[in-house]
Amino acid sequence: MTINQPFRKTIIILFVLAIFFILAAMPAMAETADVTNVTDANLILIDWVSSADDTHTLTLNASNWDTDGNGTISIPDGINNLTIVSNSDSTELSVSIEAATRATILNLTIKDLNLDLSTATNKHGIDIDGVDGTTLFLEGNNTITGNLTGIHVGFGNFLIITANVSVKDTNHLSVYGGPGSAGIGGKIDESSGKIVINGFVNIFEVKGGSGGSGSGGSSGIGGGGGGRSRSGGTGTVIVSDSATITTVTGGSGSSGSGGGSGIGGGGGSGSGGGGGTGTVTVSDSATITTVTGGISSSSGGGSGIGGGGGGDRIGGGGAGTVTVSGSATITTVTGGSGGSGGGSGIGGGGSDNGGGGAGTITVSDSATITTVTGGSGGSGGGSGIGGGGSDNGGGGAGTVTVSDSATITTVTGGSGSSSGGGSGIGGGGSHSGGGAGTVTVSGSATITTVTGGSGSSRGSGSGIGGGGSNGSGGAGTVIIEGGTIGVRSVGTHYAIGGGKGAENGTSTIVIDGGSIYTPGSGSNVFANIQGYSERTVKNSNESEVFETKVGMGSGSANKLHYIVNEDGAFKTEFHAYTDDYGDLYLYTASGSEPAIIKEAPNTPILELDSKTATTITLKQIIGAEYRTEGGIWKSSNEFSGLTPDTEYKFYTRIAQTDTEGPSPQSLPLTVKTNTEIPTPPIPANNNGGGSGTGQATVLPMTTQQNGQQPQQNTTNGSGAGLDGSNENASQNASQNSSEQPVPMPPSVHDKSIWLWMAVGIVAIVVIGGVAYWYFVKRK
Structure with missing residues (x-):
């Protein structure tokens, strides 16, 4: 049969188009394959073909990777979105994942991955060194163990660890560092980059590596331990959103070296090896539970959260700067014990003779800190919150600010086995000189059950203020502008004020408001109250002194009282009471009669x-x-x-x-305002028609920093309805002002590709059927 020319051309064109559809889809299918099986543990992904936008999505199935080798998976620049899937119940994989040679941001998702490089040589579990702004998404149960760090974030780099709300209850991560290297952060002799933990991530357990061969212990999250006679690495850690961190432990220091912090700086090593500084920020509704600083048998213990412990002799403890805000919660934090100085629970690290690390702690909004204990020391306990302890270098200074409706409950300073207990909140203890404590409390903040650490033979720390010492106690400066404070003294020493020593630390207490109470009748407040002196008190030498001792009597009047001057001019309230709200008595240092005490007015009823x-x-x-x-x-x-x-x-x-x-x-009286009744719109004319005009403005797509996914385009419409008003204005304004979403993990499917493939296959079937009918059946 003869085929006419037009029909022949049509058949040829249709076949060409069908083949084009299939060929066009095939490269993209290779890029977005659901799972690519990788059986060679030493595979290096260097042959990836770049596309026009240089972005790719790939999923690797790690279940069949080699378990005996020392392999490496290297992720080149051509792959920007990578998911690695395994089976958390399978045998541990001896494969390191490296993104160290990249120059572009990577979105890496791990799901049910179990990597163990503990017996490898100089291997990190996951290494992102050299990549600034990588995001690690978590799904399923993941355990990463390194011979160096578990997850390496070197100095100058930036890693975000996150999880999306869809997996908020099913993602877990446990990370373990090798000798001297952090679980997450810097390796031995290295500071960490910035580590951000946010979203709905659940970090189950992190352990820093203990010091080996004379090195300092590393932090659990943060800086690595110092090598021989070198300082520990610094650590910068930010925890936000709804992130949860449970059980973090700093590595212990080897002989003559300091312990690492749980979260923050690494421990120093040997003579002159100071502890690494730690900068930690906890905000939003983040939760941190059970953090312990690394111990040191001979030098300084690391803080629970903050600075690392100092090494032998002159290596000072690392400073700790900790900021807690929002509705964040921190529970059960313990400083590492030291053969010389204990680390603070939250703040500075301990040391031998180089001085305890300073602690700067700010707690605001409705944040809560519960159960914090300073590490014990041979001659200087760390504060619960504030400075670290030291042997002969002086306790670390503690600067603590508590404001708004923040709550701090159950804080205890570390004990000094021979002398120098740390304060509950304030300065660290030391054999030679207690650390100064400067504490400011304002707003409606609440601090309850705070106790200083004991010094076995001499030098208990104050509850709030200075650290204790065998020599001079640390000065205590306490400014109370509001809030409620419940504080307990140790033995007969100050509940609030300077630390105890051969010479007690000076006490400067400014009370402009708030409440103070002591649990039980055995605790005392010693104060040089600025801005208020009830009278000029003379001692036996007839010199003027202004120290007052406020003791809590056991009366049962159940009333609150205020102190005023004899001339009737009110200067400062000292709003204090016992557990049973007993009478308050004010005594002068010389034991003369109390100043005028007037009963407070009755509480009014609000209507x-x-x-x-x-x-x-x-x-x-x-x-x-x-x-x-x-x-x-x-x-x-x-x-x-x-x-x-x-x-x-x-x-x-x-x-x-x-x-x-x-x-x-x-x-409190709770009142709800009335619902606002909207004013009816005024018609534009008597015909009921609307003449309003509108113009829709489409904002360009904005891309989040650090490799996060771009936000959706937002249309700010000003298009009018019948009355010329913008019905969607408030809705769009609300959308534009909302917080950026937690970054979403990359998709591994492109449905449009399969659509193109389907079109091509259908075209071939149809064309083949027509050709069969035309060439065969018509005969």
Whole structure:
């Protein structure tokens, strides 16, 4: 049969198009294959073909990787999105994953991966050194063990460890470092880069490697331990969002070397090897539980969170800067014990003779810290929160600020087995001189059950203030602007003030508000109260002194009292009470009669007067002042500029006068503003038509930093409805102001490719059928 020319051309064109569809889809299919089996443990991925945008997605199945070798998987620049999937129940894999030679950001997802490089030579479990801004996504159960670090983040680099909400309850990560190397962070003799742990990640356990062959112990997360006679590495760690970290332990130091911190700096080694500094930030609703600093049998213990321990002789403890905010929670933190100086629970590391590390700690918002204990030392216990302990180099200074509605509960300074107990909050202990403590408490912060560490023969630390010493106790400067403080002294020593020693540390206590109480009647507050002296007190030498001793009597009057000057001019309130709210007695140093003590006014009852959508007016009480929760006191009983349909809490109290202190504040009164009734729109004309115009503006796609996925484009429409108004304005504004989402892991499927493939196959079938009918059946 003769085929006419037009039909022949049509058949040829259709076949060419079908083949084109299939060929076009095949390279992309190779790039987005669901699983690529890799059986060679020494495979190096260097032959990947780049595409126009130089981005690729690949998934590797690690289940069949070699378990006996010392292999390496190297991830080149051509692959930007990589998922490695294995079976967490399978045999441990002896394969290192390296991204060290890359110049571009990598999104790496690991799922059920079990890597053990503990018997390898100079191998990290996962190494991202040289890549700034890599994101590691977690899925399933993952365990990484390195001969060096478990996950290497070298100095100058930046790693984000995260997990998405879809796997918030099913992702786990455990990481273990080798000798002198961090679980996550720097290797031996190396500081870490910036380590960010966020999203919904669950880090189950991290352990830093103990010092080997004379090196310092590494941090669990942060800096590596110092090599022989070298300082420990610094560590920078940020924990945010809903991240959870459970059980972190710093590595112990070898003989003459310091222990590493749980989170922060590494331990120093030998003479002159100082502990590494640690900078740790915990925010949002992040949770950290059970952190322990590394121990040192002869030198300085590492802090639980903060600085590493110093090495032998002149190596000082590492400084620790710790910031806790939002609704973050830190629970059960213990400083590492030291043969010389113990590390603080949170703050500076311990040392031998180089001085305890300083601690700078800020706790704000509604953050909570519970159960913190300083490490014990041979001659200098670390503070619970503040400076580290030391033998003969002086205890570390502690600067602690607690504000807003933050809560700190159950803090104990580390004991000195021979002398120099650390403070509960403030300076570290030392044989030669206790560390100074500067503590500021404000807002509605609460600090309860704080106890200084004991010095066996001499030198207990104060509850809040200076560290203890065999020589001079550390000075204690405590500024109380608000809040509630419950503090316990050790024996007969200061609950608040300077540390105890052969010469007690000076005490400077400024009390501008707040409450102080001591658990039981055996605790005392010794204070040189600035801005207030009830009278000029003369000792036996007739010289003027201003020290006062406030003892808690066992009376049962159950009232709060205030202290005023004899001339009736109110200077400073000392709002103090015992456990049973017994009477408060003020005694001068010479034991003369107490100053004038007046009973506080009764607590007023707060009631609502009126309210609208944006204002609330409380019933007027003579002599009262008012505030919202977290606000400041004011004399006006009217609050304006409020948000409609919103609940607010209000408080009142009788205001302070020249002769009386303020009354206790009332119980909160919760009031909800009215719902705002929208004003009906005014028609543009009498015909009911709308003349409003609108223009939609499409913002360009924004890309998050550090390798995170770009946000969705957002349209800020100003298009009008019938009345010319913008119905979506508030909705779009809300969307634009929302927080950036947790970065999403890369997709490993491209459905459009399969669509192209399907089109090509269908085309071939159809064309083949037509050709068969035309060439065969028509005969």
